[in-house]
Amino acid sequence: MRIVIAEDSMLVREGVRRVLDLQPDLRVVATCADLPQLMAAVDEHDPDVVVTDIRMPPLSSDEGIRAATALRASRPRVGVVVLSQYAEPAYATPLLAGGSSGRAYLLKERMSDPHQLIEAVRTVARGGSVIDPAVVEALVADTAHARSSPLARLTTREREVLGQIAQGKSNAAVGSALFLTERAVEKHINTLFAKLGLGTEPDVNRRVMAVLMYLSDHGGASTP
Structure with missing residues (x-):
């Protein structure tokens, strides 16, 4: 052998x-x-x-x-x-x-x-x-953690968008990084906000809360 x-x-x-x-x-x-x-x-x-x-x-x-x-x-x-x-x-x-x-x-x-x-x-x-x-x-x-995480409800694309937001990027910058239109980014963001139960907060607060969820799920470090 x-x-x-x-x-x-x-x-x-x-x-x-x-x-x-x-x-x-x-x-x-x-x-x-x-x-x-x-x-x-x-x-x-x-x-x-x-x-x-x-x-x-x-x-x-x-x-x-x-x-x-x-x-x-x-x-x-x-x-x-x-x-x-x-x-x-x-x-x-x-x-x-x-x-x-x-x-x-x-x-x-x-x-x-x-x-x-x-x-x-x-x-x-x-x-x-x-x-x-x-x-x-x-x-x-x-696997057990992933199933219990709110982020488990997101699609792969929505997780990618959230990962970009966690880096502090604007919608336009997120679109550029993921080859999406700014309008498409907005739709993904609104959908992921709803899935994470962030439907009633002001936009700024929703972004912050979504990023905090993402960082918590990824050990406190944003995507490189």
């Missing part, structure tokens, strides 16, 4: 390589330190499984998730094991959005037991999935 490893920490990268190379049925064919190297290694070696960190250069944001998403489209038979320090729905949800088959999400803190990593690699190669229990708990909690 051919494996490519992507991890910007040399110590972690070499540790994972040694654990996997000790198995008679596993062979590491390439190790990488960033996303471009990973995608090039996949093209060159045609692996059965990719083991990747979530964050690595060039931006150290969600490169591992983006690689998994790209591989789902271009090489659906390739299994992906994501290693992360974070039990975050924001990472797990897009990883599993196209289905859980051939995907694993493991927390690095569990790596003291090499057996978990070895079995995860074998499982995704067979098309199965492995999700760390802490990640499952976080996903369940996030």
